[in-house]
Amino acid sequence: MELQQLRYFREVAEREHVTRAAENLFVSQSAISRGVTQLEEELGVPLFYRQGRAVVLSPYGRSFLEHVTRALSILESGKRLLSEQTGKESGTVSLGFLHSLGIEMVPGLIKEYRRKHPRIQFTLLVQRSGEMLMKELVAGSIDLCLSVPGMFG
Numbered sequence: 001m002e003l004q005q006l007r008y009f010r011e012v013a014e015r016e017h018v019t020r021a022a023e024n025l026f027v028s029q030s031a032i033s034r035g036v037t038q039l040e041e042e043l044g045v046p047l048f049y050r051q052g053r054a055v056v057l058s059p060y061g062r063s064f065l066e067h068v069t070r071a072l073s074i075l076e077s078g079k080r081l082l083s084e085q086t087g088k089e090s091g092t093v094s095l096g097f098l099h100s101l102g103i104e105m106v107p108g109l110i111k112e113y114r115r116k117h118p119r120i121q122f123t124l125l126v127q128r129s130g131e132m133l134m135k136e137l138v139a140g141s142i143d144l145c146l147s148v149p150g151m152f153g
Contacts, residue, residue: 001042003075006068008035009047013057013065014125014141024123066139073140096125096133097146106146 011021012032022029040047047061057065080091097106102124110122125136130147137145 001039002035005035005039006072008032009039009061010065010068010072010141012036012048012055013061014136016054016056018055019053069140091119092121092123093144094123094125094142095144095146096136096142098130098133098148101146101148109146 008021008025008027008031011025012018015021015024018032018036019029022032025032036047043060043064045060046058047064048055049058076091083091095106095110106124114120114122125142133142133145133147136142
């Protein structure tokens with residue numbers, strides 16, 4: 001089991017689409033497919049059900065995703081700790097936000113933050129539902145969530 005396979009699996013699970021996962025990770029669709037297939041073979045269970053171009057997590061995949069999300073989060077945390085100890089602030093922040101905030105607010109915030117912290121990268125995740133963003137934040141699949149007051153009750 002390789003770290004890259006776990007990243008591919010998580011991305012496909014989040015996007016429910018191999019091609020979109022590949023685009024988001026800037027790798028080929030075949031690399032994603034091959035990595036996920038190898039992971040499934042090693043685990044001995046199907047992680048996804050294929051439905052045309054879309055994929056849906058199998059029950060095994062849902063269970064495994066929780067562990068993969070935690071493991072990748074722990075590893076990223078360790079990487080951040082080492083960066084802090086060496087004084088080299090770097091890493092990637094996974095940012096989820098409502099589509100309506102992405103036109104002006106998000107680009108401005110990122111630009112300002114990166115001016116102060118140039119080695120920080122962002123992975124952007126736009127969701128239609130504030131509730132879904134909150135679930136992803138709690139699950140650890142995103143690091144930061146931007147919403148509007150009163151969105152969650």
